[in-house]
Amino acid sequence: MSTIAAQTTQVYQVFIKATPEAIWDAITRPEFTARYFYGARIENTAERHRALSPDGDVWGDSPTFEYDPPRRLVHEWQSLYDPELAGEEPSRVSWEIEPQDGGYCKLTVVHDRLEASPKTAESVSGAGWMMVLSGLKTLLETGEPLASA
Amino acid sequence: MDHMTDDDRVFKALADATRRYLLDLLQSRDGRTLGELESEIAMTRFGVMKHLRVLEEAGLVTTRRDGREKLHFLNPVPIRLIHDRWIDKYTELRVSALAELKSELEETA
Numbered sequence: 001m002s003t004i005a006a007q008t009t010q011v012y013q014v015f016i017k018a019t020p021e022a023i024w025d026a027i028t029r030p031e032f033t034a035r036y037f038y039g040a041r042i043e044n045t046a047e048r049h050r051a052l053s054p055d056g057d058v059w060g061d062s063p064t065f066e067y068d069p070p071r072r073l074v075h076e077w078q079s080l081y082d083p084e085l086a087g088e089e090p091s092r093v094s095w096e097i098e099p100q101d102g103g104y105c106k107l108t109v110v111h112d113r114l115e116a117s118p119k120t121a122e123s124v125s126g127a128g129w130m131m132v133l134s135g136l137k138t139l140l141e142t143g144e145p146l147a148s149a
Numbered sequence: 150m151d152h153m154t155d156d157d158r159v160f161k162a163l164a165d166a167t168r169r170y171l172l173d174l175l176q177s178r179d180g181r182t183l184g185e186l187e188s189e190i191a192m193t194r195f196g197v198m199k200h201l202r203v204l205e206e207a208g209l210v211t212t213r214r215d216g217r218e219k220l221h222f223l224n225p226v227p228i229r230l231i232h233d234r235w236i237d238k239y240t241e242l243r244v245s246a247l248a249e250l251k252s253e254l255e256e257t258a
Contacts, residue, residue: 007179011222013211014230015155108211130229137230 006121009112014133015104018140020097023105024070026140027095036135049075049093057081062090072096077111079120088117109133155208156234159227162207167192168200172209175223182218 016023026032030041030052039054046067051060062076073095079085092113098106109129114121138144162168167190174189175181187197201221204210208227212219 009180009222011179011211011213011224012226013208013224014226015208110213127229130225133226134229134233138233 006114006118006125008114008121009110010114010121010125010129012109012111012129012133014107014137015100016107016137016140017102017104019103020070020099020105022140023097023107023136024073026136027073028069032139036139037132044073044075049077051080053081065092066094070097077120079123082123085117085120085123088120091117091120107133107136155227156231158207159209159231162203162209165200165203167196168204171197171200171204172223175210175221179222180213180215180220182220186221 018026026036028042028044030043033040033042033051034054037051040051040059041054042049042051042060044050044064044067047064049060049062049064051058053059059081060078061080062078064073064075066072066074075093076090077093078090079088090113091111094108094110094112096106096108096110098108100106109132111121111124111129170190171186174186183194183198183201186201187194190197201210205212209224211222211224213222214220
């Protein structure tokens, strides 16, 4: 990835055997996110997206754009966990939960508006969002976070 | 969709050089139309569509509408899941086997 500019719109998708409500809770409540999101305690409300590190440092504090439980959540993204990334323009993260057959849901994460934030785009691509989504799937389907997360 | 065979779909989708090339194309620049992808491959439009459908069914490519255009995006999550499910498992086994060998050798030394 280092020789190629990271994408300014990134799309990630995963099928999870869980209800839309369970997925919604897992992405909006800090006691869940702490188990798969690099240890971050993230709280998403109709007003704010707030993320705290395990030590209580502020990793994210951005406005919520759309809040439609348990279907759609859109919030601003600014990576406050790294001074260099924190200096870049805010971008946007959208979560879509779509029920499928057989008790599955399709979860799509779109991270876009990254045109003015190349370092942020680079840092969330590669393992970034992939680790989050595979960890979330594992947590919801087995109740256990990934050993490496 | 039969989700019990997700891994089968991913392995099948990856077992073709053209489809791997399509993924590489999207990795170098994401969010492309069928026309853009077609122009990079010596193959009919129908052929490219067929390969893209296999990739979509495996979840390796997702599409989103942007106005009148349908854009194709690489979705790397299924590859990560294969990694977690298969690669991690076997590297872990090897590491623990080596760890056991070490403790056994050191005990008898």
